[in-house]
Structure formats: C-alpha cells, structure tokens
Amino acid sequence: MTPLSIAEINLHSPYEVRMMGESSIEFYTDFGVHYGVEFVRDDILLNRAAYHLNIVNANHRKSPNDPKVKDTIIFIVDEFFRQNNTTLLYICDTGDNKQSMRNRLFERWFETYEKRWSFTFISSSLLDEDNNVNYAAIILRNDNPYLKEIVNEFLETIELLGNKPTQL
Numbered sequence: 438m439t440p441l442s443i444a445e446i447n448l449h450s451p452y453e454v455r456m457m458g459e460s461s462i463e464f465y466t467d468f469g470v471h472y473g474v475e476f477v478r479d480d481i482l483l484n485r486a487a488y489h490l491n492i493v494n495a496n497h498r499k500s501p502n503d504p505k506v507k508d509t510i511i512f513i514v515d516e517f518f519r520q521n522n523t524t525l526l527y528i529c530d531t532g533d534n535k536q537s538m539r540n541r542l543f544e545r546w547f548e549t550y551e552k553r554w555s556f557t558f559i560s561s562s563l564l565d566e567d568n569n570v571n572y573a574a575i576i577l578r579n580d581n582p583y584l585k586e587i588v589n590e591f592l593e594t595i596e597l598l599g600n601k602p603t604q605l
Contacts, residue, residue: 438476438488439520441513450512451505460488462513463495466503471495474513479526483590485583487524487575490514507546514576515552522578524587527560529572540572547576555579557588561595 438460446454452464460476473495479487492510494500517525527543529536540560547558560574575591577584 438478438523441516441520445519446512446516449515450509452509454509454513464509466500466506468498468501468503469496470498470500470503470506472506472509474510476517476525479524482526482594483524483587485524485587485590487526487587488517488521489526489528490517507549511546511550515550518556518576518578522581524581525576527574527576534569536572537570540574543574557584559588559591563595563598 440459441456441462443454443456443462446462450464452466454462454464454474457463457473462474463472464474465471471494473491473493475491475493476488477491479489500506514525529539529543540562544560547553555578557577557579558574560572563571563573565571573595575587577587581587
C-alpha cells in the first residue's frame with residue numbers, strides 16, 4: 438500500500454487526523470470520540486491486492502450524529518484511492534449486533550460522496566452458520582485494470598455463500 442498523505446487529508450477534513458502506524462489513522466471528534474481508521478491487507482478473499490477498511494470507535498464513547506465523522510472518513514478513503522488503485526473491502530463488525538445499522542450508514546455515506554460515479558460499489562448480506570446477518574462490500578475505482586475480474590470474483594464468492602448482491 439502506498440502511504441497516505443496526512444497533509445492532503447487535513448487540507449479537506451473537518452477533523453485533524455494523524456498517522457498511528459504505516460496504515461492506521463486516528464482522529465478525535467468534538468464529542469471526545471476517538472476513531473481509528475485502518476487499512477489491513479487481505480490475503481484470503483480476493484486474488485488481487487485488496488485491503489479491509491476498519492473503522493473503530495477506540496474509546497467506545499457514544500457517537501452522536503456527527504456529519505464531520507462522515508466527511509473525515511470520506512477524505513481518508515478518498516486519499517487511499519488517490520494513492521492506491523486497488524480494492525477496498527468493508528465488512529461490518531457483528532460483535533454488538535449493530536452490523537445492519539453500520540451497513541446502512543456506510544452505504545448512505547457512499548451515496549453522498551461527490552466522486553461516487555468514479556467507483557464501483559457492490560454490497561451484499563451474508564448469513565453465517567449461526568444465522569447472523571453479516572454485510573460485506575467492495576469498492577474499486579472504475580479505472581482499475583482488473584475491475585471486471587475482481588467484481589466477478591466477489592460476485593462468485595457471494596453466490597457461493599448463497600446470497601445475491603446489490604449494486605449501488
């Protein structure tokens with residue numbers, strides 16, 4: 438992964454961000470919520486280079502509806518794609534049974550993204566062995582030279598797992 442430019446993100450982001458490691462960023466909201474955003478290399482789901490997007494409320498404080506969080510995350514993801522023409526995977530955490538809400542929120546954020554037409558975004562719900570609904574999505578730039586191959590692989594994986602995806 439090509440490193441992200443914190444200076445570029447901070448030019449646009451309503452919250453100041455800082456690097457925590459090679460692929461991790463953090464920021465604090467006006468409400469004291471500490472967010473971590475991490476890009477983790479995926480070696481399992483796709484054959485081509487891909488990264489998981491992890492968004493973590495690090496101090497577990499209740500987060501009010503704060504549009505600055507959305508804007509900050511979008512600028513971080515935008516910088517990721519400015520530096521890397523690869524696949525981003527987003528899988529909603531199921532630890533607290535709020536994965537459906539997280540999925541809707543992330544999809545709504547993407548729908549408001551001004552450059553969304555430059556990307557392919559495919560999401561799906563998946564049932565696990567305990568009948569919990571999990572949500573997964575991929576995001577790719579439309580100029581990715583492996584776009585069709587990656588989309589087909591994702592769709593085949595979803596089909597293999599027994600669910601039909603939706604495209605935004």
